[in-house]
Amino acid sequence: MNADRTRTVLSYLLLASGTVLVFMGTRTVIESYFGQSAAARDFSAAAPPATSLVSLPGQVQRPRFGDTIAKLTIPRLDTQLYVLEGDGERELRRGPGHLADSALPGKHGNCVIAGHRDTHFRALKDIRKGDDILVQTDEGQFLYRVNSTSIVSPSDTRALRQTRGAVLSLITCYPFYYVGNAPKRFVAEATLAGEVSAELSGKAK
Numbered sequence: 001m002n003a004d005r006t007r008t009v010l011s012y013l014l015l016a017s018g019t020v021l022v023f024m025g026t027r028t029v030i031e032s033y034f035g036q037s038a039a040a041r042d043f044s045a046a047a048p049p050a051t052s053l054v055s056l057p058g059q060v061q062r063p064r065f066g067d068t069i070a071k072l073t074i075p076r077l078d079t080q081l082y083v084l085e086g087d088g089e090r091e092l093r094r095g096p097g098h099l100a101d102s103a104l105p106g107k108h109g110n111c112v113i114a115g116h117r118d119t120h121f122r123a124l125k126d127i128r129k130g131d132d133i134l135v136q137t138d139e140g141q142f143l144y145r146v147n148s149t150s151i152v153s154p155s156d157t158r159a160l161r162q163t164r165g166a167v168l169s170l171i172t173c174y175p176f177y178y179v180g181n182a183p184k185r186f187v188a189e190a191t192l193a194g195e196v197s198a199e200l201s202g203k204a205k
Helices: 002-044 089-094 120-126 198-204
Strands: 068-074 079-085 109-114 132-137 140-152 166-174 184-195
Touching: 002 068, 002 079, 002 089, 079 089, 120 166, 120 184, 132 166
Parallel strands: 109 166
Antiparallel strands: 068 079, 068 132, 132 140, 140 184, 166 184
């Protein structure tokens, strides 16, 4: 009798756990979809808050956390994403997040953008050397070209270091289909190749 009761309790616990996991997964997908929809509206809007800036005396103007600062397109992967300022959990639920202390897109230095492997940055599993990455901001459109991909440990912070040239570093957890907290990081590094031509710009729309 006790064995039957134990099995019944375990069955209910497993069912409850499965329900919670399904709910959390569904919520994540919904939040990522609506987060990107809202970010797209902000980016398309002519007025703030999409490109509102704040600064202190003597400092370079920076976007506010949560602002939509760029549209990132990877033509070969048919992927278009809106990038938010900040890499906190709130921002990353809505879309890829730009690390606030890294260079802004199109500027000299290392522009670091992080994203979740199970939503927005899942497409990075298929990225490869030579792929074009188009980044549009309120200052113009820029073409980056992937020069390397790597898998590193969380303690390896080389992808966060500043650079002399204009570099774009896309970071997500790895493996892409790992259940639980993924033990490694996937990094795609690209260098600025110049302004986006009208032809490429048209393909990215």
